[in-house]
Every structure is written in structure tokens, then in C-alpha cells.
Amino acid sequence: MSQFLTLLLRNRLAAAGGVVLLIVLALALLTPVLPLANPDATDTANRFQPVLSAGHLLGTDHLGRDQLSRLLWGTRLSLAVGIAAAVFAASIGAAIGIIAGYFGGRTDNLIMRGVDMLMAFPYILLALAIVAALGPGLVNALIAVAAVNVPFFARNIRGVTVGLAHKEFIDAARLAGLGHTRIIFSEILPNVVPVIVIAMSTTIGWMILETAGLSFLGLGSQPPQADLGSMLGEARGALITHPLTSVVPGAMILVIVMGINLLGDGVRDALDPRLRSGALARPMAATRVARRAPVPQNEDAGAVLALQGLETQFHVKDRVYKAVGGVSLQVKPGECLGLIGESGSGKSVTALSVMGLVASPPGVITAGAARYDGADLIGAPYETLRHLRGNRIAYIFQDPQATLHPLYRVGDQLVEAIRSHRPLSKSEAWARAVELLKQVRIPNPESRATSFPHEMSGGMRQRVGIAMAMANNPDVIIADEPTTALDVTVQAQILSLLNELRRERGLAIVFITHDFGVVAQLCDRVAVMYAGRIVEQGPTEAVLAAPAHPYTRRLIACVPELGEGRRKLEAIPGLPPAVDRLDPGCAFAPRCLKAQAVCKQGDIALAEEGARVVRCLFPETDIRLEQSV
Amino acid sequence: MTGYILKRLLSAIPVLLGITVIVFLIMALIPGDPALAILGSYATPENVAKLNRDLGLDAPLVTRYFIWLGNMLQGDFGQSFALNRPVLDEVLERFGATLLLAGVSFVLCAVLGIAAGVVSAARQFGLADKAITFVVLLGISIPSFFLGMMMILIFAVDLRWFPVSGMKMAYGGGGFADVANHLVMPALALSVVATGVVARLSRGAMLEVLRQDYIRTARAKGVSEGRVIWGHALRSAMVSIIPVLGIQAGFVLSGAVYIEMVFQWPGVGRMLVDAILKRDILLVQGGVVFVAACYVLFNIAVDVAQSLLDPRIKT
Numbered sequence: 025m026s027q028f029l030t031l032l033l034r035n036r037l038a039a040a041g042g043v044v045l046l047i048v049l050a051l052a053l054l055t056p057v058l059p060l061a062n063p064d065a066t067d068t069a070n071r072f073q074p075v076l077s078a079g080h081l082l083g084t085d086h087l088g089r090d091q092l093s094r095l096l097w098g099t100r101l102s103l104a105v106g107i108a109a110a111v112f113a114a115s116i117g118a119a120i121g122i123i124a125g126y127f128g129g130r131t132d133n134l135i136m137r138g139v140d141m142l143m144a145f146p147y148i149l150l151a152l153a154i155v156a157a158l159g160p161g162l163v164n165a166l167i168a169v170a171a172v173n174v175p176f177f178a179r180n181i182r183g184v185t186v187g188l189a190h191k192e193f194i195d196a197a198r199l200a201g202l203g204h205t206r207i208i209f210s211e212i213l214p215n216v217v218p219v220i221v222i223a224m225s226t227t228i229g230w231m232i233l234e235t236a237g238l239s240f241l242g243l244g245s246q247p248p249q250a251d252l253g254s255m256l257g258e259a260r261g262a263l264i265t266h267p268l269t270s271v272v273p274g275a276m277i278l279v280i281v282m283g284i285n286l287l288g289d290g291v292r293d294a295l296d297p298r299l300r301s302g303a304l305a306r307p308m309a310a311t312r313v314a315r316r317a318p319v320p321q322n323e324d325a326g327a328v329l330a331l332q333g334l335e336t337q338f339h340v341k342d343r344v345y346k347a348v349g350g351v352s353l354q355v356k357p358g359e360c361l362g363l364i365g366e367s368g369s370g371k372s373v374t375a376l377s378v379m380g381l382v383a384s385p386p387g388v389i390t391a392g393a394a395r396y397d398g399a400d401l402i403g404a405p406y407e408t409l410r411h412l413r414g415n416r417i418a419y420i421f422q423d424p425q426a427t428l429h430p431l432y433r434v435g436d437q438l439v440e441a442i443r444s445h446r447p448l449s450k451s452e453a454w455a456r457a458v459e460l461l462k463q464v465r466i467p468n469p470e471s472r473a474t475s476f477p478h479e480m481s482g483g484m485r486q487r488v489g490i491a492m493a494m495a496n497n498p499d500v501i502i503a504d505e506p507t508t509a510l511d512v513t514v515q516a517q518i519l520s521l522l523n524e525l526r527r528e529r530g531l532a533i534v535f536i537t538h539d540f541g542v543v544a545q546l547c548d549r550v551a552v553m554y555a556g557r558i559v560e561q562g563p564t565e566a567v568l569a570a571p572a573h574p575y576t577r578r579l580i581a582c583v584p585e586l587g588e589g590r591r592k593l594e595a596i597p598g599l600p601p602a603v604d605r606l607d608p609g610c611a612f613a614p615r616c617l618k619a620q621a622v623c624k625q626g627d628i629a630l631a632e633e634g635a636r637v638v639r640c641l642f643p644e645t646d647i648r649l650e651q652s653v
Numbered sequence: 654m655t656g657y658i659l660k661r662l663l664s665a666i667p668v669l670l671g672i673t674v675i676v677f678l679i680m681a682l683i684p685g686d687p688a689l690a691i692l693g694s695y696a697t698p699e700n701v702a703k704l705n706r707d708l709g710l711d712a713p714l715v716t717r718y719f720i721w722l723g724n725m726l727q728g729d730f731g732q733s734f735a736l737n738r739p740v741l742d743e744v745l746e747r748f749g750a751t752l753l754l755a756g757v758s759f760v761l762c763a764v765l766g767i768a769a770g771v772v773s774a775a776r777q778f779g780l781a782d783k784a785i786t787f788v789v790l791l792g793i794s795i796p797s798f799f800l801g802m803m804m805i806l807i808f809a810v811d812l813r814w815f816p817v818s819g820m821k822m823a824y825g826g827g828g829f830a831d832v833a834n835h836l837v838m839p840a841l842a843l844s845v846v847a848t849g850v851v852a853r854l855s856r857g858a859m860l861e862v863l864r865q866d867y868i869r870t871a872r873a874k875g876v877s878e879g880r881v882i883w884g885h886a887l888r889s890a891m892v893s894i895i896p897v898l899g900i901q902a903g904f905v906l907s908g909a910v911y912i913e914m915v916f917q918w919p920g921v922g923r924m925l926v927d928a929i930l931k932r933d934i935l936l937v938q939g940g941v942v943f944v945a946a947c948y949v950l951f952n953i954a955v956d957v958a959q960s961l962l963d964p965r966i967k968t
Contacts, residue, residue: 141671146907146948149925149941150675156929156937157682233796237911240798241926256799260915264817267806274799282794289790306777306863309878381873383864406878413875421873426866431888431963441874476964492874 038290045283052100061090063097064248072266085269101251106232112170117177125185142175155243165244169234184219229284310380313403317391327354328532329500334392336377345604347373349556360533362547370556371536375502415445418493422505424485428477434488435473441495460491483514502534540583552576555611562636570645572638575612661953672945730939735931740939751920757840758905762847770855792849801842801915818917839916847901858890899955
């Protein structure tokens, strides 16, 4: 609760709204004891007195009545009626909702049908019909406004109750022999109350507006009693000659409703955990770059894509998650590099950083370079990045269900990939799209191009993803676990397809995976990542045959081998470290069987020997010896 | 698609019946004897009994409902005693003006609201976002009738850009320019709240969609940011925006009553308020049923639009 209040107060607008509301409420409560003129005392000799005239702070209205007094009495009435309507609507609506949700079945069906019928009416029209039947008057307006809001509450509360009605503690209460009434009052109601309060905070402003509206139309409060709405209605006749009498009550309604809305938004934000963590921030067109170190010199002449000391972090509130902590990698044309590690090791973030596709906020690239043909892409102008994206460097993503646009035909998605970079006509691009689908061996490509993603199987969708990556004959494909979501036979097909494309076209592939089996099938070299850093790198066969880093060895041990029942499949005990508080030294040390005290003291450099590198003080294999053999 | 439209139309029948039942029951709540109210000082016991017989009010409730429903289905909504003419004639004559006002307001709220929401989301936390968020908050907090009155003061009285009132369309006068001139202020005033609601929702929907993986895919393809926002993202966001547009249609249609009062607009809303004050029950009944039925039909159009937009909806 105190945390909730802190959050609410930190939201300055909500706090301002709350303060304004408190002042208005206090004034409304104090009205009877304030030294005010009689709001109904007419004085036709002093009609339409201006603001600050003698004895009338806000002037007088068309009957010479004191405006300030009328305003405060009117505010009091409007607030009372609005709040009463909200309380009635909430209690009746909640009762209906709880009964429907708790009992379910036919009761639920019948009640919700009725609620749907009421909701089929345009809102204010129903209120008018009710007032028409009951006759004009403030109480009748209150009933009408409360009645038309009942369905809203009933529907909301029913939803929550249905969720609760099947929870274990309700079943337990039933088994304990408690009656329905008991369960509803002791188990359901306490859980539903917060929802009712939130729903009220969002609708009370509406109800004050609506009752004021009915009074404005002359259907609510009747003279001499006046709420803010009827004050406005009465003033309308003199709008052009004496606007003040209209402005005063109108502005008051605005202030009240705005205060309620500000406070309501604040309450909602403070209660919604997603907003609290800032997760609802939308990613920008390119990852933010804020390099704190000079750009490294270009070193690798032969590589088509080279990362140098890349660092990518996530800044969430005051925490810094070092997802990628200085990664250097390179791929040559026609080469396939495997990038392997557990979930959360930073391999995907590394790959997405290349083209500035890391979601930002919260992602920030803080150091290093990513060079395509020698030119640094980190911090490159957006147009440069856009021109290269999908054109020279293309991505294949993991889950094609989520990564293809659900509302566009796959052919159109391919056409768009092509036409973003090539001035082809629509029909030319469509022909090329069909051709691409054929290349990735989709049967009936002409008709499949008109399918939507949800009409295809997972394997088919991933082929579409590959076709899309191939659309502009890129130089580099970065494949981020493209086969993880697929079953084994489809996985094998996709891998051989990628391999073929690489051999035919001299593509460079960065293949991200957590599966050494896949690496063995496809990759020339492999880099192993742990907690945002490369811990080992080398030719696939050499690393598989004699892993140097203890982590690599354990990862390889995770892969089951066919026909070799004797080897024990080993899971790695423990979890990868949280990257927001990395201890100095080797990040794997806490899980490592060979760890010594020295492993946790200071940074461990990469030891390099020929094609192999390892970041370990006590490697499993001495890569220097291996090289000399 | 035709099959889907037919299916939706059929499913509207119970809703329409439900609406007539609800309206009928509400009107049956009327305390006292309606004949007394109608006859006023002529309410001798014989006259009351005769009128009750003439109006069919001496029959049981269920019978009365079916007689009323049957008459309506034949186009007989009864006779307005205050205007002394058939209810349907009066409603139809007025409905055009309301439809024009609400229709223009609806288009305004959809176009402006979605545009504001999209810009707001695309520039989240930026200056444009803050400005739009503030204006939207103001918009959803201001009573439309107060806004209308302030618009009259500023744009009609001070600046003399638009006429205060005096739409004569319903009475057969005024050409296009005259109607358009009279329409600007009321349509704007009516659309402001709905625009705010649509803008808020669109912003939220866009923020939700922009985090999706397929948006990253579009960017990875090299699609321009404009197309990512106004194409890929908005297209998906529309799936959650369209139902709210349906609700807002009901809001402008019924909220028109305030604006019609402020601008002396000769529409159904003003007719209903007059009828309520004169206790012209049959006119209220007919007007409410007619407008509600139109709204139900409009919502079917909304559902059809939704199914055209989202191929995952089974048609």
C-alpha cells in the first residue's frame, strides 16, 4: 500500500489531480458552514453583476443570485449525485457480475445476454429513455445514469469472478462445506473489491459528466435546486450577452472531471506492473548508441562482417544489465560461424546489435564496432542502416509464428522485402517472391504466396522466413535459432537448405543456437558465449573433439549421442549469472568444478593460439599443445 | 463473405427484439396512468377509460408488447400526441440531421483520434506525445455542451467565422455550403470526447503492437519507418481500435443530444428532449427504438469491417 502511494505521488500529474480534487471535495463539504449568501435568494435589481463586485466574488446570475454560493452548492450537489450514481452502479453491477461469474452455466448465460442487450443501446439514449419513463428530476437522473453504467460493471466483475471461481481456494471452501453466500462474501468479494475500485475510479468522472448533462438538458435537477449542469443550462440563454454565468459552472465541471481523470490514470499506472517496469516502452527504429570508448580500429580485412569489442546493455530504471560485454567475432564470405550458449547468454542481443535491432529503450550499445566490409554500422545514420537491413545483411528469426506479420499474405511480405531495396514493379516483385518460395522448396508456391501465415505449418513459415532473408541476395545471413521451434525432421531439412544456399551463393552465415548437434552439422567455426562474453572460439571439429573451456565441455556433454548409451547425459548444475551484477573474474566460476580462488580475481584475458581462443586459467585442453601436435 | 454478413444480420434479430423489450419495459415503469398525463384537465373517468381502450392500455402487458411490436413491424410507431402526427414521420424527418452531425463527428473522431494516437505512440515520451496526451486529457474531461457554448462565444460571436445556430436542413432549406457552414462547430464539439477516447486507445494499441516480433522483422527487412508505423503496426493495432470505434459511434449518435440543444440543431436528440418534457411517450419510445436499431445495424458493419481486416476471424 505504501509502495502504491509512493508510486502515485511520484506521478506528478496524478498528485496534482488528487490535490485539486481534495480541495474541491473539502469546499463541497464545508459549503454549509462557509459564510455564503443564500444561493436561491433572487435580487433582480442586481442581475449579471461582474466578478469582484461588492459582496459577490464571482458576480451574480440572471436572477441576481450570488454565483459563488451557487457554484459551491451546485458542486456539492453534482459531486454527491455523481458519486452516488457510481456507488449504485458499482454495487448493483458487481452483484450481478459476481452471481453470473460464480454460478456460471445457464444463470451466467441468461444474465450476460441481458447485459449484452443493454450494452447494445447507445449509452445516453438509454438514460434518456429511463428519464422519460420516470419523469425529469435529479433522483431520476441519478437512477438513469447509474442504470446505464450497471452493465459495464457487471461485465468487468463477471470476468474477474469467472477467473476466481475455478481457483483452488474456492474449491477448498466448497469442499469444506461452506454455503454459496459464505463463499461469495468471504472468498470472492475481498478479491473483487480492488477491481471494483479501479473501475469506479475510471467511470466516476463519466457519471458526474452524464448527470450534469441530463441536468443541462433540463431533465435533472429542477429549479430552484441547481447542480452544475442545470446552472449551465439556465445560463445558456444569456450565453452571448453574459458569458460569465456559463463559464463559471462549466469550468468547475471541467476541473472536477479532469482531476478525477488525472488521479484515475495515476491509480491505474501505479497498479499496472507492466507500466511500472517500463516494459510498455516501444522500441525505436534503431538501437540507441552511446559509446563511452573510442571506436576500435579496423583490423580484419578479410571478414565480411566483424564485431570488435561490442558492448550492449539494457538500462532499466537504475539497473544496468550487461547483456553483451565486449564481443569480437568475424565471418568471411562463404563461412558459417556458430554462436552457441544457454538462454540469456547474450547471443541474440549480439546478433541484433549488428543492425541496430535491439529493442531500445531499454537497449543501448555502449562500446565497440560492427563492421560490414570495413564500414562501422554502430551509430551509422538510420538511412544507411535501413539500406543495409535485409539487403546486404538479413535475419532469420526463431519463431516464425510471431515474426511474420499475421495480417499480410506471405507473398506480400516477400514483395515488400524486395521492393524496399529494388525498384521493381509489383508484378515483377510478386514473380520474384514466387520464385523465392520455390527456392526454399515450398510446394505450389504460386498459391502458397497468397496464404496468410496462420494458414501454414511451422516448417513452412520458417521457409518463408528464409525466403524473405534471401530476397535481396544478401552477403550475410544472421540466423537466430531458426530451427528451435521446429520438430527434428523439419529441422534437418531447414539446415540442409541453409547449407545449400551458403555453398551456392557464397553466403556468410552467423548461426545462433544452443544446440551443439546443430553446430556440428552446419558450422565451420564455433564461438561459445557465456554471460555476455566469448569464452571459447575455434574450428568446430577441434572444439568438439577437445573443448578447452570447462563450460564448452559441459555444453557438449549436454548433447545426447545416438547409439552411445553409455555416456551419461549431464545437465550443468546452477544457473547462468544475472548480468546486472557480474562479479569480477570468470562468470562461470561459481558453476565450475575446477574453479580456484584466482578465477574470481580480475578479468581473465582470451588466450589465443592459431585458430583457437579460450578464456580460462585452467583449460580442459591446452590449446598450445594441441596446435603443436 | 456474403454468408458471414447474413449470419451477422440474423444474429441481430434477437438483439433488436431485446431492445424493443427493454424499451417497452422501461416505458411500462411509468408511474401513474399515462392517460391521466395525456388528458390533463380533461381526465374524467369516462375519458380515461376510453383513452386506455383506444391506446390498448387495458390489455395485459405481454399482449400490449406484441401489439406494439406488430404495429412497429408494419411501420406504425404510433401517433405523437404533442405534434399530432405519426411518430415515424417525425423521427425520419429529424434523423437525417442527426445522422449528418453524428456521421461527420464519427469520421472526425476516427481520423483525428487514430492519427493522434499513432503519432503519440511513435514519439513516445517525446514532446509531441506529451502535447497530445495533455490535449486528449483535456478533451475527455470537458463536457461537450460546455465546449460547444465556448466555441459559440469564440468562433461565432467574437470571430464571426461560423453561424451560432439556425440549421434549416430538416425543414428543407439551405444548400451544401450553408449546411457545411452550420456543421463545422457542432461536429467538432461533438467529436472531441470521442476523439480523445480513440486517441488514448490507439496509442495503447500501437505501443502494444510496436513491441511485437513481426515489427522487428519488418525493420530487419529494411522497410522504412513510416511504413513500419503507418502500415505494419497500424494495421495490427486497428484490430483492437475498430471495436472501440463501434462504441464511439454509439457515443456520438446519442451524445448528439447535447450538441443539438446547444446549436439548435433540428435532430432526433432535441426531439427526444422536447418529447420527454412534454411526456410524449410514444414519440420517445419510437425515437429510442429507431436510433438503437440503427446503431445495432451499424455495429454489424463494424464487425464486417473487422473480419475484412483480420483474416484470422472465421467468416
